[in-house]
Amino acid sequence: MTNPIYIDLTTDYAFKRIFASEVNKDLLLHFINEVFRGKKKIVDLAYNKNEYVGDAEDLGTVILDLSCTADDGSKVILEVQTSQQLNFKQRMLYYGGKLIADQAPKGNRRGWNYGITAVYVIVLMEGFVFSTATESTAVFQDICLCNSDTGTIFYEDLHFIFIQLLNFTKGSDKLESDLDRWLYIIKNMPLMDSPPAYLQQPLFGKLFDVARYSKLNMEERAMYDISLKRKWDQEAVRQYQEQQLEEAITRGLQQGLEQGLEQGLEKGLEQGLEQGLQQGLEKGLQQGIAKGLEEGSEAKSYAVVKKMIDRNEWSDEMIAELVEVTVDYVREVREQRNK
Template structure:
């Protein structure tokens, strides 16, 4: 029997959808998005789009959940959680955004359209997956002038959240956004609503995310989602461990081979030097001139003189 925490894991497929993807409590998603935009954009309402986004192939099946919504000002959002590393991840998010833009063109009447494009944003929350080599946990990306840094187009944006890089404790949180990220990463480990989250929106979130409040059917769906995450994590850990073991074995084999080669080379060099010294000593015993001995054995006159001592 699976052991559950008191609250849902928000980085699972079902956990994320149950909290952020339901019309009944869309105020939770609105609150999160407004904190993410830090006043650059204010959302007062949104509707969830009925259709799922195109591109659900077998390779893209590891995407936990694509949530597409449209806000009250017509802006479109794709919010997804990505559990494991994926090839062409940047390209895939760019394709998704481009698809939302191209779908805005009226079919058959593009010449009458006038390219009136609403804002499009992709928000990717990454769990056990690194977006870059930096230690930053938040990446706000837009089109800009490469030379001056001036924003070229601000109605297409990508926000990537690296939860593995967010390691702040409750005492270190300095903003409401950081509280949200703390909840996303740590809610499943908590057994009660912390005092620093004693706010109506977080109170509602914790109530909705309490496992005991789910119906029997909802619990079953969450259990499947949670098992899927654990299985993926187990596969990732096994692959990582295999990679480490293989790396150690290859390194050991290479080290042994290099050691043998270096030892053999040093042995050959030492043997050759001893032979030259022996020949030089024999020539000295015969009374040959030092310069002649030097040219014969390839040793300097100083080295030959040392052999005389």
């Protein structure tokens, strides 16, 4: 395999090499400010430790990809996640909470009076998106604490910004802002042979220069190659899980149809063919879907609903009844699918 021209910034090693280096602080500062999209501006920042030891021995150590403090005292965590993991949202919440808790002084807490500074958790999600219909299609998910009844912001100095790279689909001719250019580079840099004309700003020129594979020494190349292989392995696992889910759903639906037809024909002899077929199909589909979900450990109602919509054989009301979700949810999935 020929060596790449540029390293993949979504790998753990490349991400830290580019963004966690003092000489590249200007790159990190520019990227973070673009992610804030005008809501906040950082003039300078200082790198923090990335290991946070628990208050007790049994709590263990939290290791972050990158942590820094802005000139106004606010804390920023920047994480890259290349595969969906159990309790993913909860883990990001814990990371943010850890940076809040660590602001408490060891001594005079009364004088401190809980004067915590803002915390921002920025997560680059590569290779997967959130599973729910309302979250799965956006590029950005900007989360803060708010009143669930009115939507009024309760506390705006704890932010979780999730960037779903899979949903960033702009081509090179559609890039409108530096944020667009950053996301385009992060997604496509490994495929490039040289900096394109539309990315010739000095800052991006520096990024392309420091991201050259040829800049790595032998030890650094070995570390990068290991990091890249780990990403490929995670992607292979994800694709296998999706394939298993697809097969399980298809198998469950097929078995449900077959069983439903059989039951419907039997019942039709007693109650009328049309009514019997309908009841049998519904019962068979319910059993088939249950079996499909059982076999596909990663199956979600969203995936089942989308699959049934794709088959274009059932009404929204029937899908809702069979999968045990609301009709509004089915319509929401259909709307997201048609975008």
